[in-house]
Amino acid sequence: MAEILGPQRLGPLTPLVGEWEGNVGVDLSYHNEDDETSKTSYFEKAWFKPIPQTKNGKQTLEGLNYEMTAWRHGEEQMDPFHNEVGYLLWEKETSSIMRVVVFGRGIAMIAGGTAKPRDKELHFKATPGDANYGILQNKYLTERAELRGFTSTFKVNPDGSFSYTQDLILKLAALGGKEMHHTDTNTLRRVVAGGEGGCCC
Numbered sequence: 001m002a003e004i005l006g007p008q009r010l011g012p013l014t015p016l017v018g019e020w021e022g023n024v025g026v027d028l029s030y031h032n033e034d035d036e037t038s039k040t041s042y043f044e045k046a047w048f049k050p051i052p053q054t055k056n057g058k059q060t061l062e063g064l065n066y067e068m069t070a071w072r073h074g075e076e077q078m079d080p081f082h083n084e085v086g087y088l089l090w091e092k093e094t095s096s097i098m099r100v101v102v103f104g105r106g107i108a109m110i111a112g113g114t115a116k117p118r119d120k121e122l123h124f125k126a127t128p129g130d131a132n133y134g135i136l137q138n139k140y141l142t143e144r145a146e147l148r149g150f151t152s153t154f155k156v157n158p159d160g161s162f163s164y165t166q167d168l169i170l171k172l173a174a175l176g177g178k179e180m181h182h183t184d185t186n187t188l189r190r191v192v193a194g195g196e197g198g199c200c201c
Contacts, residue, residue, distance in 0.1 A: 010062050011090050011117040015156045016048040022188030029182045030172055044070040044186050063089040099124045106138030111150055122154040146171040163187040
């Protein structure tokens with residue numbers, strides 16, 4: 001597996017640097033047009049690029065900026081059905097890990113957890129109203145598909161691939177205000193090492 005040489009300043013983020021593709025994505029969500037919850041398979045591209053070290057007073061953050069874009073199978077030449085941009089940040093002193101992300105549906109969040117320098121699994125959690133690891137969403141979503149919780153795991157696998165799972169807890173007006181779990185999973189493989197250049201998408 002390609003890794004940044006030297007002091008491994010990016011800690012647990014080091015193995016993610018580069019450009020990735022994955023073709024085994026599965027999205028479980030409510031489909032308004034069909035009035036049912038069903039699965040969608042998808043193809044995805046992602047890139048992770050190191051950013052300069054950031055200091056907030058006595059706090060020092062290492063990080064990556066990233067983008068992930070997904071297309072339904074059979075629609076790879078059409079507009080993607082999902083896009084997100086953000087940062088992965090790590091503070092060595094406190095072992096804090098953060099996923100700072102904006103989704104193209106009018107959602108922004110900081111999800112957080114803890115991670116040591118050589119950890120191969122990164123766990124993130126965000127809750128609406130939390131002053132540190134919270135969630136913001138546009139007015140329509142609050143009224144029709146309120147995001148009530150978010151958890152996610154990034155895992156670096158022994159074969160050099162990386163997998164993720166994420167779970168969004170939604171209160172859906174279309175289901176009479178009941179909650180459902182909107183989940184996504186995929187495994188991606190590196191197609192370009194390093195983080196130079198722009199988005200691979």
